[in-house]
Every structure is written in C-alpha cells, then in structure tokens.
Amino acid sequence: MPRKWMPIYVGIVLLLVGTLFTAFLLGPLRTYADYVVWGLIALLALGGLALLAYTFLHAELWWYFLPAFLLLSMAAIVYLGVERQVGGRLLAGVLFLGLGMAHLAVFLGDRAQRWWAWISAGSFLVLTLALVVSEGWSGPLLSAFLFVGMSVVFFLLYAFAPSPARRWWMVAFATTLLVVAALTFSLSKEIQTSVARFWPLTLIAAGVAFIVWGLVQVFQRPSPVVPAYSPPSPAAPSPSPADTSVIPVPEVVSEPPAVSPEPAEPSEQAEATTEGP
Secondary structure (H helix, E strand, O other): OOHHHHHHHHHHHHHHHHHHHHHHHHOOOHHHHHHHHHHHHHHHHHHHHHHHHHHHHOOOOHHHHHHHHHHHHHHHHHHHHHHOOOOHHHHHHHHHHHHHHHHHHHHHHOOOOOOHHHHHHHHHHHHHHHHHHOOOOOHHHHHHHHHHHHHHHHHHHHHHOOHHHOOHHHHHHHHHHHHHHHHHHHOOHHHHOOOHHHOHHHHHHHHHHHHHHHHHHHHOOOOOOOOOOOOOOOOOOOOOOOOOOOOOOOOOOOOOOOOOOOOOOHHHHHHHHHOOO
C-alpha cells in the first residue's frame, strides 16, 4: 500500500462512517438500528483483519500492527457495549488489551531491535488485568498491584530479551517498583491481618538471596583453561645432494678484458716508408 494513498483511504472511511451516523441520528436508518450496528462491527472487524494480514505479509511495515489491533478492539467494544450491555470498565479493558497485543506483536517481530515494545505491551496488559480484577479494591491495594505488575514486566524483559538488548537497569528498575509496591501495600487496610503483617520477611529473604548470589559471583574462582591439544608439526627435511628439486646456480666465468693495439711511434713509421720498393 503506497503511503501517499493512505490519506485518501482514511478520508473515504471517515466519509462513509460520518454519512452512516448522520443518517442514523436523523431518523432514516433508525428503524434499521440492528443492521447498522452489525454493519459497523463487520466493517471494523474486516478492516482490522485485512490490515493484520497485510502486515504479516510485509514484515517491514510492523507499525501497521497498531491500527490493525485497534480496529479489532473497536469492533469488540461496539459488540460488547451495544449487544451485550457490558460495563465501562470491561470495555476499557478490551481497548487496553488490543493495544497490548499490538505492541506484543511488534516486540515478537524483532526482540533485539524492538525490545522497547515489550514495555508498552506489558503496561497495557497490566492495566487490562487491573480493570478486570480490581472491583472493590482499595486505592493502596490497587496501586500495589500496578507496581507489582510493572515490576514483573521489567523482570520478564530482562529474562527473555536477547543478550544484546539486556541491560542491568531493567533489573534495578524492576526491584525499585517491587519495593514501592511493598511500601504501598503497607498502607492498605488488607495488611491489618496478623498473617499479612509478616510479608516484609519475603523482602528480607530476597535480599539475602541476592547478596549470596552476588558473593558467589565475586569470589568464584575461574576454572583453569585447558589448551586444546594440537599434534606437533613434523620438521621440514633438508634437501639431499642428489635432490633434483634443488636448482644449481651456474658459475659465472669472467673473461679477460680485450686489449686494443697501441699506435706506432713516428720513427717506426718513417723506417717503414724507407724500406719500401
């Protein structure tokens, strides 16, 4: 899908939806309310599924997971809110669940490069769980639950992220959230029972376990490194006198320099001319 066509598609969808709602509110389509609702649900669901399938076929367009799951969440919200009369808390949970699943798909596509998406996915999933199970909870207890959930998110990020994406600040941040959750839980009314008052012992036990683990890592003697066995290489044999592979170097014979005849003296030349016939 070319990016330049995207505003046109969005405009067509908004135009159709706006026309549908206008006709419904002004009266012509009010008698067909059920059909309108189911048509809207089908439109949102099919749009989300089509966009989701397109994203799976084109992995480089991973950001399309966000609108795809958002459309599916909207379809579920319309169905549950209109047909099933579900309350607002659960509808908000459905929306957060869709956003969490979108970011989870982004994270699973490339855990090494898109590890940050797990933080968003975990946050939305924790909010979804809090909306579902926190009916009637007190404020401190709900806060402690959220802090514990986010602490688990960061612990899981450190545990399942590839080694290039692991950072020690993930464990430090998760531990900080866990301590804040314990402090918040101390202020809740649920802590007044005799058994619940001993919950700080779990923090003491966790602290002792971390200290022992750290000391073992610090004082552990490294195992001796045994070099790998390699057979000795045989020495290269010296060439024998009869070895034909040795090319003899020819001797260079120096020749005596050529002597040029000396010119005759003038007296000798005169004698030669007088002895003539």
